[in-house]
Amino acid sequence: MRSGSVRETSSPRYLQIAEDLAEQIQKGVLPPGQKIPSESELMDRYKVAPGTARKAVAELRTTGLIETHHGRGSFVKSRPPVNRKSSDRFRRSHRKAGKAAYLAEAEQAGATPSVRVLYIGPTEAPADIAERLLVAPGTQVLARRRLYFSDGVPTEEATSYLPWDIAKDIPELFAENPGGGGIYARLEDHGHTLAEFTETVRARLATKPETTALSLSPGAPVIHLTRNAISDAGRVVEVCDTLMAADQFVLDYRIPASD
Amino acid sequence: MRSGSVRETSSPRYLQIAEDLAEQIQKGVLPPGQKIPSESELMDRYKVAPGTARKAVAELRTTGLIETHHGRGSFVKSRPPVNRKSSDRFRRSHRKAGKAAYLAEAEQAGATPSVRVLYIGPTEAPADIAERLLVAPGTQVLARRRLYFSDGVPTEEATSYLPWDIAKDIPELFAENPGGGGIYARLEDHGHTLAEFTETVRARLATKPETTALSLSPGAPVIHLTRNAISDAGRVVEVCDTLMAADQFVLDYRIPASD
DNA sequence: CAGTGGTCTAGACCACCTG
């Protein structure tokens, strides 16, 4: 029937509705946790057919503004605190002060951080990690896999890989808590002075297992960060593979303009 | 009507259809670039209503297996070449050699790069940009908005913002092509020697307008990068806001471990 | 049980692309 709608604006009706609701969320009219109008209510209010109301809600869902529960309704998502990962979190002065990077950063975001160690022990290096560590694929390395929480919700899964010949001499690396300054401080204690780090950043959608590990909604984006720690001898002494819920992190980098 | 369908499997019909097609793509029955059956053909083949066929296609699209072009059809995606953004693309020596960063990087990825200028001219600074430029929101600044293509497909939209008092004296900044070494070289020509850059990286799902601008499928992830260029006088002389298709970029950074 | 979202039907018209 296409109705008698005047069609002043060229934008699709379902997007107009979505935008209208998004505005109410932005302005706080619909605060976090609040239930948004049901689909039938939207049909009445905007005088549209069921399918149109549904598409409006679906749009808000992919935008990440709401989450939907079958049989209950759709609810405004609460903004998670943003964790910043600044590039100077690896400054030696921080390590000497005994700071653990993730603790400081999470607290700065106003969240209560916690960690759970998932595994510490020998592993066969996956192909991409082996390549970075300059060892043959399948070589035994030390893996340290941790899950980080912010206010109790999992936000980040990180796995550190270290060459076995380096790790075997540093008993702290096998402990759940490697001590003040983290594993980088322990590496430096044992003569592996760090010269620089390289980080590789990718973003993509979470896989099925990743959505469960980080308790994400399907289709949620993640940031995949891989870091090499390089000693002054030029050796890659650690590779850290990190998966983050994209909506909870901002990465900051400083780049000198010098030649 | 719900028809006399037997409903042996509990999975929704539209997902069964999507999975069926996905399997054909995986097996190579539908090779990259191949047009998948039209929606009306799917209706006939699977005996479903239009809406159901549509949802099946939509599912494949969010999975990233196909891309859809209005009026033409849906096509199996081919894996795009990856563009790396390395942190030393801003080295002064590169500027002096007259290299444009995006050209060099795209070519390295084995792709043919191109640019389209969308707008160059005065703009009122958006709030977040104004904050970075240390000017009042709504202040007039120079905006340079470009769309970058890799092998003809849009991959990146970038907008540079420059304070008007700086830009007004540099006529090249108002030209589509600012000359060898880009706008950073022109800034240095005019006494604004660059000391460092800071980059902020976020990842999220594309909004509807962004999906059309970069011709992405809805639900596709994007990398949002904001860069401040800081002169040796300590002033932010440019802010560049970049939106990238996440599946086409890898960001590399070097971080010194020094104190 | 009533209310909610999830799936599906069977049409209609519009907007875009290609020949």
Added chain:
DNA sequence: AGGTGGTCTAGACCACTGC
């Protein structure tokens, strides 16, 4: 002009949730 996807209507029934 004919085919394609994009939007929309107006219903139906199913599945999950909470009272």
